[in-house]
Amino acid sequence: MSEGGALSSTNPTFEQDGIDVPKRAFITGITGQDGSYLAELLLAKGYEVHGLVRRSSSFNRGRIDPIYLDAEAGERLFLHYGDMTDGVSLVNLVLEIQPDEVYNLAAQSHVRVSFEMPEYTASADGIGTVRLLEAIRAAKLDCRFYQASTSEMFGATPPPQNEKTLFYPRSPYAAAKLYAHWMTVNYREAYDMYAVSGILFNHESPRRGETFLTRKVTKAVAAIKGGHQDILMLGNIDAVRDWGYAKEYVEGMWRMLQADEPTDYVLATGVGTTVRDFVELAFQHVDLDWRDYVMFDDKYERPTEVDALIGDPSKARELLDWKAQTDVEALAKLMVDADIAALAEISPPDPR
The missing domain is CATH 3.90.25.10 (UDP-galactose 4-epimerase, domain 1)
Structure with a gap:
């Protein structure tokens, strides 16, 4: 299988029984920084967007609530309760939604906290990815899968870091993400799934969590x-660190799933x-x-x-025509x- 290639002419709608139907995207971690920006992007492109939300005693939807104020976009946004540590809920949701694209952004993503909660981090970030990949495989879905990998996987390896740089994780978070990264590669090669990992360097915004x-x-x-x-x-x-603007990075995620062939990409500013x-x-x-x-x-x-951590985004620039602007x-x-x-x-x- 060749790596990368030009962006396909994928349209956000497809014809079903003579009717144009919006493409369906399933986003885990939709209430987070990246998830909310990605939801906005996909809705603007005409997608029907489904998001995974963890059940809790308090609401944590401040980033996506404004989307519902847009009457047109709000009609194409659907939230579902579930959890990355619950494989049954993931299987049921994948079967119900039948997504064309899956973006796995859910994670316990705070590096410092991962030292205090290593087992939960491994289950949510590492095994959780496998649960989702297995749900897709079991459903025999012909969909495209995006895994949110991280520059933290490079850890102690000196910069600049690109897709061929050796990994050396230095935290439970990075180690869990590295397992998820390699399992995504494994499912791509073993089952011929369209599965890619985006190795994103630090990307921030006003929607970033206040503890970061x-x-x-x-x-x-x-x-x-x-x-x-x-x-x-x-x-x-x-x-x-190599800091970029999260709103631009979700565009890169989407572009990865529009390429003709699946492969992995670094997104970074290079600075x-x-x-x-x-x-x-x-x-x-x-x-x-x-x-x-x-x-x-x-x-x-x-x-x-x-x-x-300083990324080399040359591959994304060449194959996806993506470049950080901010x-x-x-x-x-x-x-x-x-x-x-x-x-x-x-x-x-x-x-x-």
Whole structure:
């Protein structure tokens, strides 16, 4: 089987009994940052979108609720209860939905938390992927499968990292994702499934969870500027990451499933930035000196650190015509602005 190739002329509709029917996409992790952006993208392209939602005592749908306000798009968005640790629910949903495309974005995705919950992380991120692949295989669906892999799988391997770089995971999260990655490759080769892994480097947005580094920083900048917070506690600020804009990266996910042949791709900007530099950019945007507000706390350090992740997206640029457009400075600014706007909605500005 050849790798990659030109994008197919796949249309978001197909003909069934003489009627144009929208393509169906099934997104696990639809309530997350990537899931919500991907849902918007696919709905804009005319898809019918189905999403997996975990049952909990409190609602966690803030990122996708606005989609329902769009009457036309909301009519093509359907949510289903299920869980990546429950294989039966996945089998039933795949049989019910009969998707044309499946995007597996669900995960326990916080690296630091994975050290505290290694077994759950392995079950949700690693075995959960196999449960979903088996559900598709058992249903004998002719669909295309996207697996959300991660740059964390490279771990201790020095940059730049591309699709041929050796993996060296340095956390339970990375190890679980690596298992899911290789199982996706295995199902592609063993069962001739159209299954791809997108190895995405750090991608952020105003929808990023508040416990993740970049959002923690920009939310704190907004709060400090508004007089609602005094300091920001951080761990290792010397780590280097390749930060891009999540809204652009979900376009890359979709493009991977439109290619003629399945293969794996790195999505990245190709530019490395230290945590210190990101922090400085965020504080500079509101005319503050970060050194007056940032303090070190070793509880935020990982047991095993990943020093530098910088991706080489050449393959995606060549085969998918995909390229990151938003640089880290613009990303920091748009995230700070969004957090300032969000804070203004709930708290009046400090008169100081």
